Amino acid sequence: MTKKGIVLVNLGSPDSTSVKDVRKYLNEFLMDERVIDMPYILRMLLVRGIIVPFRAPKSAEAYRSIWWKEGSPLIVLSKQLQAAVQQNFSAPVEIAMRYGNPSPKDAYDKLMRQVPGLEEVIMLPLYPHYAMSSYETAVVYMEEVHKKFNYPFRLTTIAPYYNNPDYIHALAESIKPYLQQDFDKLLFSYHGIPERHIYKGDITGSHCLKVNDCCHVASPAHQKCYRHQTFVTTELTTAALGLSHQRVEQSFQSRLGRDPWLTPYTAKRLEELPKEGVKKLLVACPAFVSDCLETLEEIAEEGKEIFLHAGGESFTMIPCLNIHPLWVQAVTKWIKEPVSTASVAL
Incomplete structure (x- = not known):
């Protein structure tokens, strides 16, 4: 049996609702060339000089209005999905965020510690649809981190499932x-x-x-x-x-x-x-x-x-899928059969 690990990849969230943490998160998010696709200098001037200084306080207020006592809803729900999926596998399941924490390196390192001789990591981006600013940037970033730190395992990425x-x-x-x-x-x-x-x-x-x-x-x-x-x-x-x-x-x-x-x-x-x-x-x-x-x-x-x-x-x-039993069941099925995620045509 191949020694496997699983990583669920989501967008990310600030570490807290403080303006400082929201500013840090927005800088990372909006400086992504697949989100604001313009030359680096122009992007930096726009993001760090105009958007983030004005947007960070407003965004911090917005986050405070939806923040849960356990933390960021997106992070909390991602961890709940991780726990629900983990019940169906002996292989470890981790989460990673495209922006913020936990990072892809955090996830990879945890999997390496849990599975000596790790051979394959199955990656499921939590984006049903393909877009350069969501699915694509998450996959590319996970691959870049994988290559940068020369991890020995191979990555298997589950395709967009918008019509699965x-x-x-x-x-x-x-x-x-x-x-x-x-x-x-x-x-x-x-x-x-x-x-x-x-x-x-x-x-x-x-x-x-x-x-x-x-x-x-x-x-x-x-x-x-x-x-x-x-x-x-x-x-x-x-x-x-x-x-x-x-x-x-x-x-x-x-x-x-x-x-x-x-x-x-x-x-x-x-x-x-x-x-x-x-x-x-x-x-x-x-x-x-x-x-x-x-x-x-x-x-x-x-x-x-x-x-x-x-x-x-x-x-x-209507709430998102979050940890709906049928969603957990679908994720489990795709991870068990990652080559069988072909979708039906409309």
């Missing part, structure tokens, strides 16, 4: 109980990315955002197209729930800066929906598998306030 039947089933079942309440529409709110990231990820150079209805026209570009993959997740989940398309909508959140990002924008739709007769709203956030600042504060607090202020009557944010 196990993921869709877990997502649909996590949403289903909330459909028992009276609602007008279910909004799938995905993390947004700049349109330029879509162009950069187009391996054909001629399809994404150039071909009419590009996300629904078959193309090799789709293997790295975040926009296409979110549409697939929405459509497959809608079908699994047996909902009509009239009761479902999709939008994108977390816009930063003035450049064009994927539309429609969640905040704008939350303001418009009540005027269109949508008074009772459910919101799911499939781009996140662990609740975090972007779900607990941006959607459950800010989003709710926008919607109700615009005339909405009820607003429910």
Whole structure:
């Protein structure tokens, strides 16, 4: 038997809600060339000179509004998933964060100590969809650390699972109980990315955002197209729930800066929906598998306030998969059969 270890990779979080720790985290996050993709000097001037000094105090306040007594929700939930998955394996399971702690080196070193002669580490990025600012940067960073410290084991990376039947089933079942309440529409709110990231990820150079209805026209570009993959997740989940398309909508959140990002924008739709007769709203956030600042504060607090202020009557944010039994089951299956994560086509 191959001597194995497992690492679950998530986005990350500040170590605390202090402005100092949030500033440190934002600097690391926003200086990532796959997040703000501009030349280093320009990126440094923008991030350290403009964005972080103004954003850190506001972000620290936002983190304080959702922080749990055990710590950062994202870190706490990642550890809970780690513990749940560990129950199904004799091989050790660790977590690593793309930004902040625990680092990839922390995770690798722990696995090395626990498994003398470690031969393989199976890495599961906790991002269902491929985007250069999420899945890609996490995988590349884990590989860079692996190479830099010359670890002897090989890395096996589980592919994006946006249309994997196990993921869709877990997502649909996590949403289903909330459909028992009276609602007008279910909004799938995905993390947004700049349109330029879509162009950069187009391996054909001629399809994404150039071909009419590009996300629904078959193309090799789709293997790295975040926009296409979110549409697939929405459509497959809608079908699994047996909902009509009239009761479902999709939008994108977390816009930063003035450049064009994927539309429609969640905040704008939350303001418009009540005027269109949508008074009772459910919101799911499939781009996140662990609740975090972007779900607990941006959607459950800010989003709710926008919607109700615009005339909405009820607003429910559906929790992320977190440690839903079917999600734990799916992760366990993929780790046991990492070469069997091929997804079904829409």
